[in-house]
Amino acid sequence: MSPPPVDVLIRRIDPEVPLPEYAHPGDAGADLRTTEAREIEPGERAVLPTGVSIALPEGYAAFVHPRSGLAARCGVALVNAPGTVDAGYRGEIKVIVVNLDPHEPVRFERFDRIAQLVVQQVEKVRFQEVAELPDSARAEGGFGSTGGHAAVDGPWAATGGNRYASVVSDREGQ
Numbered sequence: 001m002s003p004p005p006v007d008v009l010i011r012r013i014d015p016e017v018p019l020p021e022y023a024h025p026g027d028a029g030a031d032l033r034t035t036e037a038r039e040i041e042p043g044e045r046a047v048l049p050t051g052v053s054i055a056l057p058e059g060y061a062a063f064v065h066p067r068s069g070l071a072a073r074c075g076v077a078l079v080n081a082p083g084t085v086d087a088g089y090r091g092e093i094k095v096i097v098v099n100l101d102p103h104e105p106v107r108f109e110r111f112d113r114i115a116q117l118v119v120q121q122v123e124k125v126r127f128q129e130v131a132e133l134p135d136s137a138r139a140e141g142g143f144g145s146t147g148g149h150a151a152v153d154g155p156w157a158a159t160g161g162n163r164y165a166s167v168v169s170d171r172e173g174q
């Protein structure tokens, strides 16, 4: 049995906007709609209103995630994915979209579902400064250190981030 849902207070800024909704019972994200009809040109970004604001319980945050269908079909991404909505934020939730399609504009109609909101418990930490950190298996490896793509200190970096060099450099060692 799934645990009981957590109550989140929500206010409609636009009285007609449908409330965020989980499309299926087991879904992690509740779909957010935009209240603004808007066309977005290739490469253009836009801050879209959702017509709602929320008050999360202390110890929670909400994350604005992209929708995979919009990404796959139209090239719509979120510039800051996932966007973070703090528990204390009472303003309108907004969605910062970018049209990554090189050719086609994308058009949103009023109340189109443009993103999904994932609510999660978040830890609050205390940063404890030390002179040395404990050892670990990964140590300082990162940014491609396990292979599959070029590490930042490999040939990729020498090109200044030139995208043509990245995959090839990984195959060279095989």
Ligand SMILES: O=c1ccn([C@H]2C[C@H](O)[C@@H](COP(=O)(O)OP(=O)(O)OP(=O)(O)O)O2)c(=O)[nH]1
Binding pocket: 064, 080, 082, 083, 084, 085, 086, 087, 089, 092, 093, 094, 095, 096
């Ligand atoms: O996709 C997003 C991201 C953020 N927010 C709202 C809620 C969040 O609590 C507030 C601030 O977001 P964030 O901390 O990411 O932005 P910032 O640039 O650091 O602004 P601030 O200085 O206000 O914290 O903006 C949204 O509505 N949508």
Ligand SMILES: [Mg+2]
Binding pocket: none
């Ligand atoms: Mg901030």
